[in-house]
Amino acid sequence: MVKMNLLQAINNALDIAMAENDRVICFGEDVGSFGGVFRATSHLQERYGRERCFNTPLVEQGIIGFANGLAAQGSVPVAEIQFADYIFPAFDQIVNESAKFRYRSGNLFNVGGLTIRTPYGGGIAGGLYHSQSPEAYFAHTPGLKIVVPRNPHQAKGLLLAAIRDPNPVIFFEPKRIYRASVGLVPEEDYQLPLGVAEVVREGSDITLLAWGAQMEMVEKAAEMAEHQGVSCELIDLRTIAPWDVETVAASVKKTGRLLITHEAPLTGGFAGEIAATIQQHCFLHLESPIARVTGLDTPYPLAHEKEYLPDHLKVFEALMASVHF
Amino acid sequence: MSTFNPEQVVHRPEFIRGDELSIPTLCLVQQDGTPYDGAELPVLEQAKALRIYQAMVRTRVLDERMLAAQRQGRLSFYMQSTGEEATTVGFAAALEDDDMIMAQYREQGALVYRGFSLDEFMNQLFSNELDYGKGRQMPIHYGSAKLHYMTISSPLATQIPQATGYAYGQKLAGYKRCTVAVFGEGAASEGDFHAALNMAAVLKVPVIFLCRNNGYAISTPSSEQFAADGIAPRALGYRMHAIRVDGNDLLAVYGAMMEARKLAVERNEPVLVETMSYRLAAHSSSDDPSGYRSKKEEAKWREKDPLSRFRNWLVAQQWWSLEQDEKLFADEREQVLRTLKEAEHRPVCRLDELITDVYDEPTPQLKQQLEALKAHIRKYPDAYPKTAGRLDHG
Ligand SMILES: Cc1ncc(C[n+]2csc(CCOP(=O)(O)OP(=O)(O)O)c2C)c(N)n1
Numbered sequence A: 001m002v003k004m005n006l007l008q009a010i011n012n013a014l015d016i017a018m019a020e021n022d023r024v025i026c027f028g029e030d031v032g033s034f035g036g037v038f039r040a041t042s043h044l045q046e047r048y049g050r051e052r053c054f055n056t057p058l059v060e061q062g063i064i065g066f067a068n069g070l071a072a073q074g075s076v077p078v079a080e081i082q083f084a085d086y087i088f089p090a091f092d093q094i095v096n097e098s099a100k101f102r103y104r105s106g107n108l109f110n111v112g113g114l115t116i117r118t119p120y121g122g123g124i125a126g127g128l129y130h131s132q133s134p135e136a137y138f139a140h141t142p143g144l145k146i147v148v149p150r151n152p153h154q155a156k157g158l159l160l161a162a163i164r165d166p167n168p169v170i171f172f173e174p175k176r177i178y179r180a181s182v183g184l185v186p187e188e189d190y191q192l193p194l195g196v197a198e199v200v201r202e203g204s205d206i207t208l209l210a211w212g213a214q215m216e217m218v219e220k221a222a223e224m225a226e227h228q229g230v231s232c233e234l235i236d237l238r239t240i241a242p243w244d245v246e247t248v249a250a251s252v253k254k255t256g257r258l259l260i261t262h263e264a265p266l267t268g269g270f271a272g273e274i275a276a277t278i279q280q281h282c283f284l285h286l287e288s289p290i291a292r293v294t295g296l297d298t299p300y301p302l303a304h305e306k307e308y309l310p311d312h313l314k315v316f317e318a319l320m321a322s323v324h325f
Numbered sequence B: 001m002s003t004f005n006p007e008q009v010v011h012r013p014e015f016i017r018g019d020e021l022s023i024p025t026l027c028l029v030q031q032d033g034t035p036y037d038g039a040e041l042p043v044l045e046q047a048k049a050l051r052i053y054q055a056m057v058r059t060r061v062l063d064e065r066m067l068a069a070q071r072q073g074r075l076s077f078y079m080q081s082t083g084e085e086a087t088t089v090g091f092a093a094a095l096e097d098d099d100m101i102m103a104q105y106r107e108q109g110a111l112v113y114r115g116f117s118l119d120e121f122m123n124q125l126f127s128n129e130l131d132y133g134k135g136r137q138m139p140i141h142y143g144s145a146k147l148h149y150m151t152i153s154s155p156l157a158t159q160i161p162q163a164t165g166y167a168y169g170q171k172l173a174g175y176k177r178c179t180v181a182v183f184g185e186g187a188a189s190e191g192d193f194h195a196a197l198n199m200a201a202v203l204k205v206p207v208i209f210l211c212r213n214n215g216y217a218i219s220t221p222s223s224e225q226f227a228a229d230g231i232a233p234r235a236l237g238y239r240m241h242a243i244r245v246d247g248n249d250l251l252a253v254y255g256a257m258m259e260a261r262k263l264a265v266e267r268n269e270p271v272l273v274e275t276m277s278y279r280l281a282a283h284s285s286s287d288d289p290s291g292y293r294s295k296k297e298e299a300k301w302r303e304k305d306p307l308s309r310f311r312n313w314l315v316a317q318q319w320w321s322l323e324q325d326e327k328l329f330a331d332e333r334e335q336v337l338r339t340l341k342e343a344e345h346r347p348v349c350r351l352d353e354l355i356t357d358v359y360d361e362p363t364p365q366l367k368q369q370l371e372a373l374k375a376h377i378r379k380y381p382d383a384y385p386k387t388a389g390r391l392d393h394g
Helices: A006-020 A044-048 A060-073 A088-098 A135-139 A152-164 A214-227 A245-255 A270-285 A312-323 B046-071 B085-093 B108-114 B118-125 B159-173 B191-203 B232-237 B250-267 B295-302 B306-316 B322-345 B364-379
Strands: A002-005 A024-028 A053-055 A076-080 A115-120 A145-147 A169-174 A182-185 A198-201 A206-210 A232-236 A239-241 A258-265 A291-295 B100-102 B179-184 B207-213 B241-246 B271-276
Touching (some): A002 A006, A002 A152, A006 A024, A006 A076, A006 A152, A006 A169, A006 A182, A024 A060, A044 A053, A060 A076, A060 A088, A088 A135, A115 A152, A135 A258, A135 A270, A152 A169, A152 A182, A198 A214, A206 A214, A206 A245, A206 A312, A214 A258, A214 A312, A232 A245, A245 A258, A245 A270, A258 A270, A270 A291, A291 A312, A312 B364, B046 B108, B046 B118, B046 B250, B046 B322, B085 B108, B085 B179, B085 B207, B085 B250, B085 B271, B085 B306, B100 B159, B118 B322, B159 B179, B159 B191, B159 B207, B191 B207, B232 B241, B241 B250, B250 B306
Parallel strands (some): A024 A053, A076 A115, A115 A169, A145 A169, A206 A232, A206 A258, B100 B179, B179 B207, B241 B271
Antiparallel strands (some): A002 A182, A145 A239, A198 A232
């Protein structure tokens, strides 16, 4: 085991994947010799050469279109979109192409080798265009897997699984905790399963569900609740699509309550989908309405970021309200 | 209509090669301030020349001081335009004041030239209650309706096709105006750039596309951005006018833009102007250029400083002296510091503005979300120090 931050774990996963399979190719804006604006691809060009790790011109639709072609040809592209906010120029290539390649061709062709890595989320004074959490847009598209790690151990195991998964995967990296999240990570190659949630802590009064950077808020809120004698079960969803209904439903049947939190706005956020599914599976077990703690229905602001964020205090308030319903 | 020309027919496969086309660069004034032999200088009277120079100096000083302020932790982010002031001030000086500018994010020189006050800059940089953008965007995302300067958006290149549309609207409305879209050579790789040029050429739109080719897009050198001879030749494929200019030569930028504006406004034709310059500073306050380029390379370009080149020309005209210059720099530094201190102590924008302008009117959901937020802040005032004490006066 080695101590790593989340970025180093991603770099380590890319290194292992490239060493193992020479069809793995990393590219994107500034990812070449500089190693990416967050340095997730540091030293990969030195080790694997300019043909397998390079800067692209500044064009997201080109990056993903190119990646789709590469993947269709049998390569294993790991494309970086510099910020999740800038994934939208590539929306057509992802939603209409990556997601539907296999389906529309009757599996004559597929782009299963494709992985798209992109930093998402707020808390870094980034304002409208460096803070968004766009997972729900993609979750609405059949054919894509969507993965969000919360710490270095997960980042490495989930990214290796994403790269080797035979489906296109969008891997959202919580940039607020890129350096802040530090932990022990096995040096060797390992994978964590996609589509499986992790029960981080067992509890009996309420299930708190989140993913990525929002897990930190949930952990803090659970500690506050613990002091009030409330026992929280914490689940990290890890994969948004396909999501692990079974684990969440089993937990809610046990605790009788569910709170879901994400940074993205409330309306159309992925929490809505989870709430609808869980009330269907657990209707007779629920002791209070399923709670959602999310961003507001506004674009992500700058000056009032603290007010906007679904922080630990908002999670705490909502969970106590749920328990005392 | 086909472009097949029966008079230009060949009977062997002959390819036209992109690298046979190379575009010359307009250079008028040398670094010491003397014009090149045979240089045709644009007409520029003294008062305007001095206004331009003052704007260049103010831009330089603002950038230096605000980067220092960022380093002191007084603001979260900053972007300098050092080395590119001749381009960003020069293009604005060639326009009429009500020609719309749709810029990228490194064009503060144009705003300075148009008279955006230091206070207005600072209010945006500090997201205080006087920020026109109401504290929603990161520092340097300026905008001014009064000065015909469209508010900056971070996603690159989106303003380029918008400029084509804006200019088309002006044409239909019968205005004798043009719109200028400004962008970097990196942003010119985006699909939006190509869409914008094609539509402008087809629809005969009075728009000027101004590409600041400063050699880098963050860490990516232009050699990894495109294989061609820069951006200017792309215009030819769309059947547009193009010119390449020494972007450190104020008179060259000014002269080329005057001509470009004429083509755009008088003939309703789009024009592409490429200014060749160098991003002397880091990409932004979050970037460290020592990771991707050498001090030596930067030093070479420092010798081509656009401020000193234009100053040397002004001094040679006997319109300016070194004593005046020193005093101007000192005055500007003093003013920047004074306005900085005032702006950073103004209260932050109002919490109610979190939900306005999402739509023309806040929706019932938004109103309810704001009320819930206020109740929450009242319960935990210490956790939200910027807004807790001010909930009731908006
Ligand atoms: C669509 C989009 N992709 C990526 C970014 C991130 N980004 C911000 S600035 C920049 C480089 C821009 O370079 P260039 O256009 O050459 O302008 P310069 O910074 O050199 O003035 C990048 C990649 C962005 N803002 N928008």
